[in-house]
């Protein structure tokens with residue numbers, strides 16, 4: 131059996147189109163455009179590419195993009211002052227501070243300074259708490275992209291065994307909450323877990339977000355399982371640099387029922403979900419019905 135390849139790139143393009151259609155509607159209704167502000171501290175090349183892509187796709191969706199590049203010498207207080215200024219700015223509906231931040235800045239303090247209503251990353255503790263308690267949270271973009279792809283592939287997830295590899299605040303923990311909200315039986319696996327392979331082998335849904343290239347092997351996977359690979363690892367192979375996921379794709383593809391590739395799987399969904407969250411934030415700020423996206 132060869133797994134269905136879940137085309138996240140195509141799905142993300144169609145989600146962006148739906149967002150753009152809704153943006154046009156709300157702009158006509160209100161005379162205002164949704165706005166996303168992105169703050170980049172320092173000059174990390176990977177972050178610069180990521181921020182540039184966000185800005186480009188924001189504009190393509192018909193929204194305003196505001197970019198703020200700060201030197202890596204900026205103090206925590208100065209950065210928080212900038213965030214507070216954006217909290218007060220009615221043209222800004224979403225605020226994203228690109229992570230990681232330089233070591234002298236406390237990331238949690240900066241995230242907590244963002245207004246929860248404008249926290250389109252869904253990293254603020256208020257949104258974390260809302261997600262865990264089943265309230266109207268801003269949901270972190272990467273796990274949101276994963277759950278959208280899973281529901282599109284499998285339909286109802288109720289009663290399925292889901293295993294999440296990784297317990298980061300950005301992916302693993304919110305992913306587990308989203309799967310639980312879909313009535314899955316959820317196990318989170320991490321570096322101290324015993325018998326990881328046996329636990330993975332029982333999974334109907336396996337989400338890998340650990341940052342280890344090709345760690346999930348074919349004999350960890352139940353036949354027909356849905357595999358979501360969040361990993362983006364750059365490796366050198368045969369003298370060439372390439373991107374691989376946390377899953378040994380070439381072998382797992384022969385066992386799984388469905389699998390996301392890397393690149394072209396979960397990755398493109400993240401920015402599409404960020405645009406979706408910015409639109410939702412705009413709708414909430416203007417008391418408009420939220421589109422079901």
Ligand code: GUN
Pocket residue numbers: 226227228229230251271272400
């Ligand atoms: N750095 C890598 N991914 C992300 C993300 O989704 N949000 C933010 N703020 N920073 C990131």
